[in-house]
Amino acid sequence: MSDIQAARKDTLRAAARWYALLCSEEVTAQQKHAHAAWLAEDPAHTHAWQEVEKLRRQFQAIPGTPALDALQIKQRQGHSRRAVLRGFALLAAGSALGSLAWQRAPVDSWMASHRTARGERREYTLAGGTQLVLNTATALDVVETSTTQLIRLYAGEIFIRTRNETGKVAAAKTLQVHTEQGTVVPLGTVFTVRKLGTSTQVTVLEDEVELIPQSGGGKTQHLVAGEQAQMSSVNVEVATASDQADSWTRGLLVAVDWPLNRLVAELSRYRTGVLRCDPSIAGLRVSGAFPIDNTDRALSAYSKLIA
Template sequence: MSDTQAARKDTLRAAAHWYALLCSEDVTEKQKHAHAAWLAEDPAHVQAWQQVEKLRQQLQMIPGAPSLNALQIKQRQDHSRRAVLRGFALLAVGSALGSLAWQRAPVESWMASHRTARGERREYTLAGGTQLVLNTATALDVVETSTTQLIRLYAGEIFIRTRNGTGKVAAAKTLQVHTEQGTVVPLGTVFTVRKLGTSTQVTVLEDEVELIPQSAGGKTQRLVAGEQAQMSSVDVEVATVSDQADSWTRGLLVAVDWPLSRLVAELSRYRTGVLRCAPSIAGLRVSGAFPIDDTDRALQAIANALPVSVDRLTQYWVTLKSSE
């Protein structure tokens, strides 16, 4: 095992310890503050904490999962309860050491020349005048060739406004956005590109873009203003979009009759730690404009509008629950 793998394993074991401790009925405020301090020490601690929580959610979807059944058993003694919880959380250690379960960002994203942290947005003007706005947790490189200006998007989301409403950044250069799923070629436009795991989401706000899936057999698709597409490496699925698809560039998340689960998932992109909602309220419908630069204020606005309450185990573990 490499030093890096050993360090990850140690961090996950620490996360398992904290999980067991905080799920105990006799957890103290001092312990909660100590946990918050541990999370703040290193982004790797937050990743490990999220991994434990994600595994718990996955196990809930498996009928009869032994670890889930164990969690549902009311223990008569606190030390027994902690042992069960710690045993569950340690499952995350073994799972997370696998390359798929860890779901770490590509190496390229850590080395990218342009990056934003979680909750951060940043603007750039590229050579030739193209304007970029990087959304939260975004990583990209800009590569110049003799004929093309390439934006390689590894993670996150970008807003792009091409110079003078054209797809040309110079007399002989064409702008392109590359992801692992394919290529986006603007045809004089304003648009956004977002990485979604195994797909790339493209939203056109003005003019047109052309989508070229990575696979040689993939069909090229043209999008016009008001359309959005999910591009895999072999296919493109097109849908219409809201006029507020770029509201994040103005510091807002605009929801129009969204299920609460979707709104919480989107807000979690701008917040360090775990943010979730209880299944019993996930389907509540919500509309409004919510600030992404102050997610606590956004959560309070949700609580004011819906019969929900904001439960904070720590600053980094927040759950929306029914208040009824």
């Protein structure tokens, strides 16, 4: 085993131990703070923690998983919940070290500390003044240490402003946004981050940010105002951003020469039920501002345009 593999193994085992500890009924506030500090020490710690959590979700999604059945038997036999959780966590670390192929698992958004329902938006202000706006169907956690504010985005989209109205940096702490694909580090800025399945979309509205793909070998990519990037776990693709990328924070979806099927897909994010576009008109070009707080009104407005 190489030194790199050994280090990764140790980190995964540490993440497993943290998982068992934090799932215990006896966990203390001091231990939670220590865990947050451990996450902030090294991006590898965060990546290992995400692997343990992802494997837990994947096991839960498989009916009759032998490993979980065995743990349930142990619990019925009188073992403590903490011991059972530690067994699972160590199993998770061991599996992560193997050749298990990850498949995208649904996010347990109900466990997140901050979340929105479909069609809902919410605003939060973090300690220090950083402003967050959560878009529809968004789930995230905020982890605070003495030096770092860590936002872990599981699903959806967020708008972040790290400068206040006087132009000063709002938070003295280092802000980081983590997704499955990597890390976003703002350099005193206004930007949005959106989860798109196997990629993360980052749009910079003011100043700049630094993107660090999870498996990019330490390579980073800077984005400046007016740029948008799709970040996978290994690389970053940069393009020009729309100047209306944050229009959703004002309750609008602004389309500029979009194909109709794109408009329908975007509007469907804000409403329950199924919304589809007939293939025969999917390519029709659309421009306009559509209210996302009343998608029926938006669809009615468009139908009048093409009537």
